[in-house]
Amino acid sequence: xxxxxxxxxxxxxxxxxxxxxxxxxxxxxxxxxxxxxxxxxxxxxxxxxxxxxxxxxxxxxxxxxxxxxxxxxxxxxxxxxxxxxxxxxxxxxxxxxxxxxxxxxxxxxxxxxxxxxxxxxxxxxxxxxxxxxxxxxxxxxxxxxxxxxxxxxxxxxxxxxxxxxxxxxxxxxxxxxxxxxxxxxxxxxxxxxxxxxxxxxxxxxxxxxxxxxxxxxxxxxxxxxxxxxxxxxxxxxxxxxxxxxxxxxxxxxxxxxxxxxxxxxxxxxxxxxxxxxxxxxxxxxxxxxxxxxxxxxxxxxxxxxxxxxxxxxxxxxxxxxxxxxxxxxxxxxxxxxxxxxxxxxxxxxxxxxxxxxxxxxxxxxxxxxxxxxxxxxxxxxxxxxxxxxxxxxxxxxxxxxxxxxxxxxxxxxxxxxxxxxxxxxxxxxxxxxxxxxxxxxxxxxxxxxxxxxxxxxxxxxxxxxxxxxxxxxxxxxxxxxxxxxxxxxxxxxxxxxxxxxxxxxxxxxxxxxxxxxxxxxxxxxxxxxxxxxxxxxxxxxxxxxxxxxxxxxxxxxxxxxxxxxxxxxxxxxxxxxxxxxxxxxxxxxxxxxxxxxxxxxxxxxxxxxxxxxxxxxxxxxxxxxxxxxxxxxxxxxxxxxxxxxxxxxx
Amino acid sequence: xxxxxxxxxxxxxxxxxxxxxxxxxxxxxxxxxxxxxxxxxxxxxxxxxxxxxxxxxxxxxxxxxxxxxxxxxxxxxxxxxxxxxxxxxxxxxxxxxxxxxxxxxxxxxxxxxxxxxxxxxxxxx
Numbered sequence: 001x002x003x004x005x006x007x008x009x010x011x012x013x014x015x016x017x018x019x020x021x022x023x024x025x026x027x028x029x030x031x032x033x034x035x036x037x038x039x040x041x042x043x044x045x046x047x048x049x050x051x052x053x054x055x056x057x058x059x060x061x062x063x064x065x066x067x068x069x070x071x072x073x074x075x076x077x078x079x080x081x082x083x084x085x086x087x088x089x090x091x092x093x094x095x096x097x098x099x100x101x102x103x104x105x106x107x108x109x110x111x112x113x114x115x116x117x118x119x120x121x122x123x124x125x126x127x128x129x130x131x132x133x134x135x136x137x138x139x140x141x142x143x144x145x146x147x148x149x150x151x152x153x154x155x156x157x158x159x160x161x162x163x164x165x166x167x168x169x170x171x172x173x174x175x176x177x178x179x180x181x182x183x184x185x186x187x188x189x190x191x192x193x194x195x196x197x198x199x200x201x202x203x204x205x206x207x208x209x210x211x212x213x214x215x216x217x218x219x220x221x222x223x224x225x226x227x228x229x230x231x232x233x234x235x236x237x238x239x240x241x242x243x244x245x246x247x248x249x250x251x252x253x254x255x256x257x258x259x260x261x262x263x264x265x266x267x268x269x270x271x272x273x274x275x276x277x278x279x280x281x282x283x284x285x286x287x288x289x290x291x292x293x294x295x296x297x298x299x300x301x302x303x304x305x306x307x308x309x310x311x312x313x314x315x316x317x318x319x320x321x322x323x324x325x326x327x328x329x330x331x332x333x334x335x336x337x338x339x340x341x342x343x344x345x346x347x348x349x350x351x352x353x354x355x356x357x358x359x360x361x362x363x364x365x366x367x368x369x370x371x372x373x374x375x376x377x378x379x380x381x382x383x384x385x386x387x388x389x390x391x392x393x394x395x396x397x398x399x400x401x402x403x404x405x406x407x408x409x410x411x412x413x414x415x416x417x418x419x420x421x422x423x424x425x426x427x428x429x430x431x432x433x434x435x436x437x438x439x440x441x442x443x444x445x446x447x448x449x450x451x452x453x454x455x456x457x458x459x460x461x462x463x464x465x466x467x468x469x470x471x472x473x474x475x476x477x478x479x480x481x482x483x484x485x486x487x488x489x490x491x492x493x494x495x496x497x498x499x500x501x502x503x504x505x506x507x508x509x510x511x512x513x514x515x516x517x518x519x520x521x522x523x524x525x526x527x528x529x530x531x532x533x534x535x536x537x538x539x540x541x542x543x544x545x546x547x548x549x550x551x552x553x554x555x556x557x558x559x560x561x562x563x564x565x566x567x568x569x570x571x572x573x574x575x576x577x578x579x580x581x582x583x584x585x586x587x588x589x590x591x592x593x594x595x596x597x598x599x600x601x602x603x604x605x606x607x608x609x610x611x612x613x614x615x616x617x618x619x620x621x622x623x624x625x626x627x628x629x630x631x632x633x634x635x636x637x638x639x640x641x642x643x644x645x646x647x648x649x650x
Numbered sequence: 651x652x653x654x655x656x657x658x659x660x661x662x663x664x665x666x667x668x669x670x671x672x673x674x675x676x677x678x679x680x681x682x683x684x685x686x687x688x689x690x691x692x693x694x695x696x697x698x699x700x701x702x703x704x705x706x707x708x709x710x711x712x713x714x715x716x717x718x719x720x721x722x723x724x725x726x727x728x729x730x731x732x733x734x735x736x737x738x739x740x741x742x743x744x745x746x747x748x749x750x751x752x753x754x755x756x757x758x759x760x761x762x763x764x765x766x767x768x769x770x771x772x773x774x775x
Contacts, residue, residue, distance in 0.1 A: 423740070427708055431662070431737035431759070438668035438760025445675075461664045583711070 011065045011197045014189035018058030021182050025051035032106040041109045045180025048103035050117050053079050053125055054186050057132065061193060064136040072136035076129040083125030090119040118179045120155050124187045127152045131194050141197070149194025150213065155179075156187030157217045158224065167225055208273060211266040218262065222255045300398040303386075304333045308349050311393060320379070320400045322372035333396075338370040353392075361385050361394065369398065377402045428472055428603070432465035439465070475604040478535060482612050487529040494570070495520040497530075498559050501537045510545050513555060520561040526568045528635060532612045539609045540572040540631050548576040549628075567618075568637040573630040579622065587622050609633070653770050655681035655700035657729070659691040659717065661709040669704060669735075669761050676766045688712030692720055695729075702731040702769050704761065707743060718750050728752040731772045735759055 028036075029048040037044055056079055060072035085096045099115035108114050131148035135141065159179040161167070179187075195213070196206055294301055300317035304310050313328045321328075321336050328335070334345040352361060360367075364382030371377065380399040385392060439462045446455040498518045505511045526533075541557070548555045552575055561570045579587060588610040609631070610620040618635035658669045666684055673680050683700055685691035687709045707714035714734065721728065733755040734747045744756045754772050757765045 424708075426740070427736070427738040431708075434737045434759035435662065435664045435668065438672075438762075439664065441760070441762075442668065442671050458667075461667060465664060580711075 008065065008197065011193045012062065014193040015058040015061035015065070017189045018054045018061065018186045021046070021186055022051040022054035022058060025182060026055070029103050029105065034106065037107045037109070041107075042181075044105075044107060044109045045178065046182040047099075047115050047117050047180075048105065049082065049098065049101065049115060050121060050125075050180075050183055052102065053082055054183070057125075057128055057186075057190065060132050060136065061190065064132060064139075065197075067139065069136055069139060073133040076133040076136070079125055080129035080133070083122045083129060086117050086122035087119055087126065089116065090122070117183075120159060121179045121183050121187075124152050124155055124179075124183075127155075128187065128190050128194070132190075135194070146195050146209075149191045150216070152187050153191025153195060153213060154217050154220055156184045156191060157213075158220050160184040160188060161217070161221055162224070167221065167228060208266065208270040211269055215259070215262050215266055219255070219259050222259070226252065226255065298399075300396075300400075302328075302333065302336075302396045302398065304394050304396070306349065306353055306392045306394070308332045308334060308345060317398070320371075320398060321369065327372075336369055338368050338376040341367065342370070366401065369400070378405045424603070425472075425476065429469070432469040432472075436462050436465045472604070475608060478608055479604065479611065482532060482535060482608065482615055485531065487531055489527050490530055491525045491527050492530055492533055494524045494526060494561050495522050497533065498537055498561075501534070501541050502559075504538060505541055505545055508542075508545060510548060514545060514548055514557055515554065516541070516545075516557045516559070518559050520559060520570075524561055524563075526635065526637060528616055532615055536609055536612045536616075536633055537570070539605055539612070540570075540633070543605055543609075543631065544572050544574040544576060544629075547629075548574060552576070552627075563637055566637055568635045569632055570635075571630055571632045573625060573628065575625070575628040578624060578627065578629050581624070584622065584624070588620055606631075651701075651773055651775075653677065653680050653701045653766075653773055655683060655698075655702075657683040657685060657691060657694060657700045657703045659685045659688065659703065659709070659714070660706040660735070661686050662706070665706065665735075665759065665761075668759075672761045672763060673766065676763050688714065688717030688720070691717055692724070695721065695725065699727055700729050701773055702733065703729045704733050704735050707734065707736045707747075715746065718747070718753070722750055722752075731755070731769050733757055733765065733769055735761055735765075 025046045026048060028043065029051065056075050060075045063075075064072040082098060085098050088094065089096055089099075095113075099113060099117075103115070105114045127148045131145045131152070134145050134148075156179070160181060163181050163184070195209060294314045297314055297316055300320045301312075301314045302310060302317055303312045310328045310331055310333050313323075313325055315325070317328065318324060323335075332346075334342045337345060348360075351357065360381065361383045362385065364380065366378055367381045368376050369379040378401050380401050381396055383394050383396045386395055439458050443455055443458045443462070446452075446458060495518060498520050502516050502518060505516075541559070544557045548557075555575060557572060557574045559570070559572050561568065563569075588606045606620070613620040613633045613635065616635050618633055621632040621634060623630040623632065656673060658666060658673075660666050660669065666686075670682055670684075673682055681700070683694055683698075685694055689712045691703075691705075692712075705714050705717065712720075714736075718732075729752065732750070732753045734744075734753060735757045736743065737759045739758050747753050747756055755765070755768055
């Protein structure tokens with residue numbers, strides 16, 4: 001992250017600063033420029049040992065920032081020892097011999113003894129070395145390191161500010177032994193690095209830390225100023241104010257009031273920053289949750305502006321319409337609509353914006369959508385108007401209802417068919433019965449009149465009626481079976497099946513004078529459902545026989561089968577009566593008899609043919625011939641694939 | 651006025667036979683015209699106008715309703731009594747048939763002497 005990176009840079013800068021200052025000071029001490037020391041004594045406030053210690057600390061800081069663990073910790077041990085010894089010299093008035101260990105100073109500036117560092121400098125070295133050793137070993141920041149960094153920073157910052165405002169006590173804890181401004185600057189840099197680098201890991205708010213840091217430094221400075229003031233008062237026996245409250249109590253009140261104000265400010269800052277952080281987290285979470293809901297919604301969710309341009313579309317839209325989100329964003333929503341909506345949509349929106357008259361907004365209805373591939377499909381659309389900070393957007397929820405509509409249509413069709421079936425069966429089942437009842441009445445009269453030849457004929461008519469009824473019932477049973485029967489696919493020997501079906505017709509009188517030829521190749525097989533296939537072939541053949549032309553000199557029926565464009569085609573052609581052009585649209589419909597005076601048919605034959613073919617995934621077709629008919633059923637051919645037989649055909 | 655001629659429109663041979671027998675029994679002097687579907691009936695009606703028509707509904711080529719439409723449109727003079735004769739008594743079919751001004755009765759098969767008596771009464775006014 002950028003921020004972390006910039007703090008890492010602060011770390012590197014602090015280490016570089018320490019090393020640079022340390023090396024420069026060491027060089028100065030070794031060069032012993034007496035002239036420079038006379039002209040600019042302030043330059044020599046930092047002692048040689050301290051300079052060396054800063055170089056070591058700077059190196060350790062850089063190393064630990066690069067992830068080295070042991071070496072920085074080891075380096076910090078002598079620094080800590082040096083700091084501890086230097087401090088104890090001041091505390092116990094001893095001489096540990098460390099002041100001039102490596103270099104004997106050619107000049108004494110800002111110190112009580114040659115080469116001795118100030119107690120605050122010594123303390124800072126202890127703090128810094130301890131903190132850096134901890135950081136190197138743990139490789140992360142914690143409260144202890146931050147506290148150590150705090151103490152270092154406050155001490156050094158007070159000294160530095162002391163130089164700026166000439167408050168001697170800030171850097172001179174013991175008279176004439178002061179923390180040099182070089183040291184102070186280095187400690188400030190290290191303190192900042194210690195406090196801020198890595199604080200995000202323990203989730204401290206940096207601004208708050210900085211505020212607390214400023215507050216404490218400020219309070220310490222005030223305290224020191226107070227102390228300094230009282231020292232001067234004691235030393236010179238004067239009071240700075242003769243009337244009213246004395247300067248010290250004024251200062252104390254100032255310290256108290258400003259400190260309280262500052263403190264309150266910091267606390268407020270801390271809490272408000274924490275609240276802001278919590279709110280940001282809540283917001284991010286709720287936004288994330290909302291986003292997840294929209295992204296995972298089954299329905300498409302689109303938002304558009306008041307001119308119809310798409311602002312957003314969720315992944316479901318991609319699934320429904322086929323466009324990638326980037327292809328939809330910024331384009332007019334009419335891209336998802338077929339004509340006439342496509343052209344009219346701008347008008348709808350304009351109309352609504354002007355008149356407020358809603359056709360779809362806030363209502364929802366079934367419309368049509370257009371996919372990327374151009375296909376048009378039914379969809380449910382619900383649009384809501386959303387007012388956002390003065391701008392109006394519309395959110396639409398779309399659901400592809402192709403499947404539902406297809407089911408609905410199929411259901412309506414099936415229902416209509418069922419109704420038609422009920423209507424026709426009620427008529428056609430009763431028809432032979434009503435006729436027979438009439439014939440029965442007539443028979444009784446003929447019997448009483450003793451007209452036996454006429455009676456015989458009438459009974460024959462009754463027999464015909466019952467045959468018709470039986471035939472109709474058989475057909476109804478076939479239809480029911482075709483609908484309900486579950487059957488597995490099996491390989492069917494077509495030629496054998498056709499021969500069988502021809503044999504089954506041989507009992508009909510008409511069959512004897514019709515030439516029926518089976519041209520199906522012997523090796524041809526199809527994988528299909530045998531019983532349904534049987535119904536189909538039997539039906540086609542009996543139809544051809546039933547509607548042969550009695551006047552035809554050589555009535556003939558030819559059965560052929562071949563593979564064509566990945567499909568199996570079985571055709572039965574005859575030179576019979578054919579189908580009058582006016583009636584062809586009724587072919588394959590339920591209860592349609594097309595030939596007058598040939599009422600033997602139930603009107604269900606071709607309907608059964610079509611239904612059976614459809615049950616096998618195929619279709620029944622009719623082709624007129626010059627004389628007669630050709631009925632074809634076309635079935636999917638599992639054995640062969642389209643491209644094998646007719647490459648390039650789709 | 652008594653019935654002189656009746657046109658029977660029915661595709662079923664047996665029903666034609668029953669109608670013919672029943673009409674003969676009712677009044678042997680009535681002339682019986684036969685048509686096996688609506689278009690045959692129209693051909694006959696172009697030539698002559700019988701006193702009554704007995705009309706089936708379910709027929710191939712041109713069914714009873716199609717016939718009624720054509721008969722209403724193409725003819726100015728209609729047979730005084732047109733009676734529907736059908737094998738099932740469905741309210742929907744009856745309503746539809748009775749919308750034609752010239753359809754006077756709606757009978758269920760088989761045709762009986764009583765039906766002819768009703769037709770004769772209708773003709774007499």
